[in-house]
Structures are given as structure tokens and as C-alpha cells.
Amino acid sequence: MRNFDIVHPSSWAEALGLLSGGDEGTRAFSGGTALMLMMKSGFYAPTRLIHLGALEARCSFIEATADGGLLIGAAATLSSVEASPVVQRSAPVIAQAMKKLANVRVRNVARVGGALAHGDPHMDLPPILAALGGEVLLCGPDGERTCPVESFYTGYLETRLSQGELITGVRLPPQAGWRSAYVKCTTRAADDWPTVGVAVSLRVVSGAIADARIMVGAATERLTRLTSAEAALRLGAPDAATFARAADAAAQEAVTVDSASGSAGYKTELLRVYVRRTLAEALLNGAVQ
Numbered sequence: 001m002r003n004f005d006i007v008h009p010s011s012w013a014e015a016l017g018l019l020s021g022g023d024e025g026t027r028a029f030s031g032g033t034a035l036m037l038m039m040k041s042g043f044y045a046p047t048r049l050i051h052l053g054a055l056e057a058r059c060s061f062i063e064a065t066a067d068g069g070l071l072i073g074a075a076a077t078l079s080s081v082e083a084s085p086v087v088q089r090s091a092p093v094i095a096q097a098m099k100k101l102a103n104v105r106v107r108n109v110a111r112v113g114g115a116l117a118h119g120d121p122h123m124d125l126p127p128i129l130a131a132l133g134g135e136v137l138l139c140g141p142d143g144e145r146t147c148p149v150e151s152f153y154t155g156y157l158e159t160r161l162s163q164g165e166l167i168t169g170v171r172l173p174p175q176a177g178w179r180s181a182y183v184k185c186t187t188r189a190a191d192d193w194p195t196v197g198v199a200v201s202l203r204v205v206s207g208a209i210a211d212a213r214i215m216v217g218a219a220t221e222r223l224t225r226l227t228s229a230e231a232a233l234r235l236g237a238p239d240a241a242t243f244a245r246a247a248d249a250a251a252q253e254a255v256t257v258d259s260a261s262g263s264a265g266y267k268t269e270l271l272r273v274y275v276r277r278t279l280a281e282a283l284l285n286g287a288v289q
């Protein structure tokens, strides 16, 4: 590994100033769990790293918003999200999913900002936050902006993060009345990277599915919303026949990719099974109060 500097800014403004030169070799990092792997494999060789850890005291908040939504700071560790009573109450699917995301050593160090910015389609958190209707909070040289999590990913390791921008957090709308689940299929241990990851959120009104969001990660080149599967659910009864129709639509719609964990065709069949299972699990999980 070639030598590099590490700097520790104490404010977002200072961090943005350090990034403003447009130098490809300068990069921010949070927990470093993904970045260090890229550096050790020779995939990325920075000249200067900007450690966002010093912002932790101000940016690791996890709080309920006035409208019943949720706000999570970019510097919150995945462990703190998992253990947060606010998350367990207002978006329990996130806390449940954390238990099978990597291992406790990674979750103690990795931050929400890093988990969102990395852009690997195998990440577990983005499909969940997208299914919950989350927005990424960003700050950059031109000020602050937001981007829906579902449209934040543009390709493999590619996001809508602009040059010189940083993620400051994520905001979720109120989840009351929504039923959500995330199920990942791994080809090795249960807490390994997913081969397919499916996140769903449903709202059932008077015995019919009024709204649905279905996201798939890992099996596709980037996080993907399955809109025709959602359409197959809408106004249907929340039962096995409707879920099977949505699963078939998902398998038809998703553009799956070959990888070391399986062929595209195999992943399409996995997706058909896992969409059905995840919908059934969301129904069982019940609505958030």
C-alpha cells in the first residue's frame, strides 16, 4: 500500500473544504471497513484520507422527528442503530436486519454514512431504507440537498454523490400503518453478503393492499425498485395468491446479473421465492403503531 495522509476535520464545513480541491486521491471515510478493503486489494490508492470520526459527537444522533419519522446521523454506527429503542419502535425492520449484517465487529465500526455511500449493490441497508421511503441527506459546496435512497444508486459502486459532497444522514417518513420486512438469501453463513436481498413495505387498508414498495439488492447491478411487482399487489388481498403474482412479476421485471454466487437465471428464481417469502414475513410482522 502506498503512503497516505489522514486528516481529522472537526466540522462538516472543514471536511467539505478539504474535499473541495477535486483531487481524485482525496477521499472521506467513516468506519473505514469498506475503504480499507479496497485499499488493501489495490482497487484504490488514496493520497489523503479525511476521517469523519471527529464529527461523531454531533452526527451520531438517532432521533424521532416531530411528524413521527426518524432521523439518523451519518456518523451513527450500525450497532447503535441496531440497539436504538427509537429505531426498534419506529422502524423495527432495520434493527432486525442488522443482526445478520456482517458481524458485530464490523457493525461496531461501520457508520450509516459509509453504508449508504459505498454503493455496493450487495449492501443490506440501502434496500431497507429505500423500501421505508428514506431520503439521503447531503451537504456539498452548493449547500444541502436530499435524494431518495431508491434513486441514489446509479451503477456498481456508483451513486448520485457529487464531487466534494458528503452524506450527513438519512431521514425516514413516519412508518405508522406500514408492514415491512427484509430477507436476504446467502450462499454461505446467514450473516454473509446476500446473493439476493429483498425489502418490502406494505400498507393494508380494509383487507386490501393500498400501497407497496419492493426493493431488490445484490441480484441486480444496482439497487432496484420492482414497480410491476408492486402493481401486481395493489388492491389485491394480502394472501398467498397475490404474493405469488407479485413474485412472478418481480422475476419477469428484474435484470439479474451473473456473479461468483450464482448465475443470473438462478438469481431470478431465488428472487421469485424471496419476494413471496418477504411479503409473507411483512404481513406477519404486523403494522408499525
Ligand SMILES: Cc1cc2nc3c(=O)[nH]c(=O)nc-3n(C[C@H](O)[C@H](O)[C@H](O)COP(=O)(O)OP(=O)(O)OC[C@H]3O[C@@H](n4cnc5c(N)ncnc54)[C@H](O)[C@@H]3O)c2cc1C
Pocket: 027, 028, 029, 030, 031, 032, 033, 034, 035, 036, 037, 052, 074, 100, 101, 102, 103, 106, 109, 110, 111, 112, 113, 114, 115, 116, 117, 118, 122, 123, 124, 125, 161, 165, 166, 167, 168, 191, 192, 193, 194
Ligand atoms: C468482513 C465484512 C463483512 C461484511 N458483510 C456485510 C454484509 O453482510 N452486509 C452488508 O450490508 N455489508 C457488509 N459489509 C460491508 C459493510 O457494511 C461496509 O463496509 C460498511 O457499512 C461501510 O461503512 P464504513 O463506515 O466503514 O465506510 P467506509 O469504509 O469508511 O467508507 C465506504 C465508502 O463510503 C465513503 N463515505 C464514508 N462516509 C461517507 C460520508 N459521510 N459521506 C460520503 N461518503 C462517505 C467513503 O469515501 C468510501 O467510499 C461487510 C464488511 C466487512 C469488512
